[in-house]
Amino acid sequence: MSNKYTQQLDSLEAVGLSSLYPGKFRISVGMATCGLATGAGEVFNRLGEELKKTGFDAILSRTGCLGFCQMEPVVDLFIPDGPRLTFVEMTPEKATDFIKILTEGKIPTDSLLCVHQRETLLGDNFKEYGSASADTVADVPLYTEVPFFAKQNKIALRNCGVIDPVSIEEYVARSGYRALLEVLSSRTNVELIADVKTSGLRGRGGGGFPTGLKWEYTLKTEADQRYVVCNADEGDPGAYMDRSVLEGDPHSVIEGMILGGYAMQASMGFVYVRTEYPLAVERMTVAIEQARGNGFLGENIFGSDFSFDLQIRQGSGAFVCGEETSLMHSIEGVSPEPRNRPPFPSESGLWKKPTNINNVETWANVPALVFKGGSWFSGIGTENSKGTKVFSLVGTVRNTGLVEVPMGITLREIIFEIGGGIPDDKEFKAVQTGGPSGGCLPASLLDLPVDYQRLAEAGSIMGSGGMVVMDETSCVVDIARYFLDFTNDESCGKCTSCRDGSELMLNILTRITQGHGKPEDVDFLLELGAAVTDASQCGLGQTLANPVLSTIRYFREEYDAHIERAVCPAHACKELVTYSVDVDKCTGCTLCARNCPTAAISGKVREVHFIDQGNCTKCGLCFDVCNFNAIVVE
Numbered sequence: 001m002s003n004k005y006t007q008q009l010d011s012l013e014a015v016g017l018s019s020l021y022p023g024k025f026r027i028s029v030g031m032a033t034c035g036l037a038t039g040a041g042e043v044f045n046r047l048g049e050e051l052k053k054t055g056f057d058a059i060l061s062r063t064g065c066l067g068f069c070q071m072e073p074v075v076d077l078f079i080p081d082g083p084r085l086t087f088v089e090m091t092p093e094k095a096t097d098f099i100k101i102l103t104e105g106k107i108p109t110d111s112l113l114c115v116h117q118r119e120t121l122l123g124d125n126f127k128e129y130g131s132a133s134a135d136t137v138a139d140v141p142l143y144t145e146v147p148f149f150a151k152q153n154k155i156a157l158r159n160c161g162v163i164d165p166v167s168i169e170e171y172v173a174r175s176g177y178r179a180l181l182e183v184l185s186s187r188t189n190v191e192l193i194a195d196v197k198t199s200g201l202r203g204r205g206g207g208g209f210p211t212g213l214k215w216e217y218t219l220k221t222e223a224d225q226r227y228v229v230c231n232a233d234e235g236d237p238g239a240y241m242d243r244s245v246l247e248g249d250p251h252s253v254i255e256g257m258i259l260g261g262y263a264m265q266a267s268m269g270f271v272y273v274r275t276e277y278p279l280a281v282e283r284m285t286v287a288i289e290q291a292r293g294n295g296f297l298g299e300n301i302f303g304s305d306f307s308f309d310l311q312i313r314q315g316s317g318a319f320v321c322g323e324e325t326s327l328m329h330s331i332e333g334v335s336p337e338p339r340n341r342p343p344f345p346s347e348s349g350l351w352k353k354p355t356n357i358n359n360v361e362t363w364a365n366v367p368a369l370v371f372k373g374g375s376w377f378s379g380i381g382t383e384n385s386k387g388t389k390v391f392s393l394v395g396t397v398r399n400t401g402l403v404e405v406p407m408g409i410t411l412r413e414i415i416f417e418i419g420g421g422i423p424d425d426k427e428f429k430a431v432q433t434g435g436p437s438g439g440c441l442p443a444s445l446l447d448l449p450v451d452y453q454r455l456a457e458a459g460s461i462m463g464s465g466g467m468v469v470m471d472e473t474s475c476v477v478d479i480a481r482y483f484l485d486f487t488n489d490e491s492c493g494k495c496t497s498c499r500d501g502s503e504l505m506l507n508i509l510t511r512i513t514q515g516h517g518k519p520e521d522v523d524f525l526l527e528l529g530a531a532v533t534d535a536s537q538c539g540l541g542q543t544l545a546n547p548v549l550s551t552i553r554y555f556r557e558e559y560d561a562h563i564e565r566a567v568c569p570a571h572a573c574k575e576l577v578t579y580s581v582d583v584d585k586c587t588g589c590t591l592c593a594r595n596c597p598t599a600a601i602s603g604k605v606r607e608v609h610f611i612d613q614g615n616c617t618k619c620g621l622c623f624d625v626c627n628f629n630a631i632v633v634e
Contacts (some may be wrong), residue, residue, distance in 0.1 A: 005181055005302045009172055012294070016173025020163065025058035025102065026078035030161060032065035032247045033240070033279055039091065040073035046092040050099035058102070064248020066161030068148055069401035071113065074161070079107070084116040086143070114143045119162065148399050148418055153380065155388050156364040157404045160248030165283050168290040171251040177296055179371040180255055183262060184304045192263045193219065196366070198374030200386030205231055205359030206434070206463045206539070208452040214356060217346040218264045221354040226266035228257055229350070229357040231327055232273035232280070235319040236435030237486060238394040239466035242360035244402055246273065246280035249364065250287035254310065256363035258296065259370055261308040264356055269310045272327055274317045284312060319490035323538045324357045326492065337494045338538035359464065361390055381407030385451030389462065395469035398423050412446040415469055426471040430554070434463025436483040437543035439550030440476055459550040461543065475572035476551040476558055481509035487544040498541030501532035505548060514575040517563035522552055571633045574618040578634050583608045585630035592622035592631065
């Protein structure tokens with residue numbers, strides 16, 4: 001069997017290599033949602049127009065997100081027998097100059113971020129790039145020397161920003177579907193599960209349950225039909241890890257699910273993705289059709305006795321559908337509410353059949369760890385948390401984007417080395433890990449290693465990978481209120497503890513941020529939070545109190561300031577601050593008055609201005625635009 005299908009993969013690989021490394025200039029534009037939002041579509045079109053106009057011989061291609069979202073649009077230039085160069089913050093105007101310089105026989109250097117010497121493929125293979133002359137990339141750092149990339153180790157994101165996401169040939173050219181062929185040719189499903197158990201891979205969707213054990217439980221349940229599901233219902237504010245994988249490397253998820261289907265002897269899989277991800281749905285749809293067209297989905301895959309197929313199911317964006325029993329109800333077409341467990345999905349899931357659910361990142365890891373072996377994967381990370389984790393690093397940090405780092409890296413390394421620290425020389429205050437169900441961790445825990453156990457001990461969670469950085473201008477009480485507002489709105493309402501408990505906690509937090517807190521409020525929040533956690537049925541209710549409990553644990557003095565003195569130390573709670581003008585610093589430049597949305601500021605040119613407190617909405621815009629530090633916040 002293997003020889004015939006090895007030749008099939010070899011043929012696809014040859015086509016993929018010819019487009020990835022075509023022996024001529026290749027210009028690749030990051031066309032994920034983040035790139036498109038910042039103008040990558042216009043850049044792509046301009047590059048195409050200029051190539052047509054000049055007749056310059058180059059291939060123009062699309063790819064996914066390289067991860068450095070702060071610097072989008074990102075463009076890569078592959079030089080034949082030369083290096084791969086990455087350019088950032090590209091514009092249509094820069095694109096015109098870019099092609100003009102190439103037509104002159106030169107290499108562009110404007111907005112050049114780094115040069116790649118080689119890139120790692122699966123296995124022990126590397127794509128070696130030719131060296132450029134010194135004057136071509138003088139004083140330009142290597143990819144591995146750029147702080148944002150230096151400590152990353154890309155496994156789940158290995159192809160994002162490199163391949164065309166709708167090219168099955170380019171996926172195969174980077175060892176895609178080789179793991180599937182090898183497994184179907186020479187391994188039993190039990191051996192495959194054993195390898196996944198050896199790897200130590202844990203579910204990346206938030207729960208962190210050992211993936212191999214989950215597969216084993218599903219297989220052991222006697223049934224005539226089993227299902228596997230990809231949970232792509234990514235709803236955490238600021239999180240977009242799963243979206244980027246689906247947009248940049250959908251075939252890795254498909255191959256992972258086929259391998260999982262073989263391991264658990266499932267014949268059908270579903271990719272459950274939110275409708276708010278239209279580009280992800282589009283690219284996954286194309287990838288499934290390509291896989292099916294090449295015989296990787298459907299009957300007797302690679303000539304084996306194993307048959308498996310996939311369907312996409314779209315959800316309406318309810319946060320509770322990220323909970324696996326609610327997700328299954330949504331797929332079945334019934335009200336997406338959680339149900340009691342046991343029985344667990346591995347025993348009774350979709351249509352009461354054994355069902356395995358893993359998230360996008362988990363499935364994307366599977367082909368790599370199977371190809372290289374479970375022992376290789378287990379050699380990365382910590383004792384109890386193996387491999388890497390993808391985080392969406394957002395908030396008040398210089399370098400925002402997607403980062404994939406080994407488990408065990410510290411918060412300080414992620415925020416200050418990869419993320420570049422806090423902008424505008426402000427002080428770091430806290431980082432929220434795990435999304436709305438996570439906790440806020442203070443500066444004293446910056447050297448905490450990031451793994452499942454250590455984060456839980458600190459009062460937070462790994463979650464799906466959201467990481468929101470806050471500086472001194474963030475009020476932790478208001479942050480807790482914000483996340484409670486989100487989870488209260490997203491509660492399905494089935495559990496009294498979650499439905500009413502979250503609303504009561506939200507009302508108390510709102511009162512505190514408005515200066516109407518009571519001395520007994522904090523102790524009551526602690527008691528209520530513990531009760532909601534214990535009495536709620538699903539993960540949403542069981543973790544929604546984390547932002548409140550963690551901020552009280554580490555920032556109790558900030559709660560006390562709000563309650564005892566009606567003061568917001570961060571000057572963030574509008575009802576507790578007043579904006580006024582420092583008469584000694586005001587130059588009468590009128591900038592504040594011209595930007596005030598309610599015309600609350602008056603004064604003549606070169607004369608001291610004044611703020612009408614009755615009309616002031618405390619938006620803070622005057623403070624933001626003043627160049628002379630003349631706006632006082634009290």
